Amino acid sequence: GQQVMQIPQYQHVQEGEDFTTYCNSSTTLSNIQWYKQRPGGHPVFLIQLVKSGEVKKQKRLTFQFGEAKKNSSLHITATQTTDVGTYFCAVLRIMDSNYQLIWGAGTKLIIKP
Amino acid sequence: NAGVTQTPKFQVLKTGQSMTLQCAQDMNHNSMYWYRQDPGMGLRLIYYSASEGTTDKGEVPNGYNVSRLNKREFSLRLESAAPSQTSVYFCASTSLRGETRAFFGQGTRLTVV
Secondary structure (H helix, E strand, O other): OOOOEEEOOEEEEOOOOOEEEEEEOOOOOOOEEEEEEOOOOOOEEEEEEOOOOOEEEEOOEEEEEOOOOOEEEEEEOOOOHHHOEEEEEEEEEEEOOEEEEEEOOOEEEEEOO | OOOEEEEOOEEEEOOOOOEEEEEEEOOOOOEEEEEEEOOOOOEEEEEEEOOOOOOEEOOOOOOEEEEEOOOOEEEEEEOOOOHHHOEEEEEEEEOOOOOOOEEEOOOEEEEEO
16 A cells, blocks of 8 residues: 655654655555644644645744655754644545545654753 | 543553543534554554444454444544553544644543553
């Protein structure tokens, strides 16, 4: 079945450094979603990308969808303590009117003390 | 708006005990899901319900049963709890129209001793 590989599993950064997480698929994706889960919290939707080559920004967060629609990235510029958490990508799969989200394993952003 | 409401928030069970996790959404969503998340891990789908009256197994259904009571409510039952079921459980729902983002409940932290 369709899988989404997300890397890295963890990223340790100094506050103020940048952070990037990547999601890759062997098949063409119709869309990709990104979620953030704060420590002890639940995943919260950030954004959805659907178009080839799409780039969207939310303040210091930049989301990209690859030209071939097989990969996506989330980049955070100048990380802050409020960015700490795990970032997940997810792909919507529709089969026989059933909707499933296929999840990446997540990338945990850790800010070094 | 309440969104997705899960109860209870915390639960400790003894091995062999049973319990039901409750989930309700007030967004008129058709699809609802149950996930488990183990420490440092991603989300694994237990069961989902594409619409009222239907349920399907996900990635890790063994040891669980579900009931889609009506459009709003989707419950998860552990008939005979095992320590391997110690986890955080999330209920989620998605719309079938427009941006099919997932909305999550706050989670149930279950410990089986």
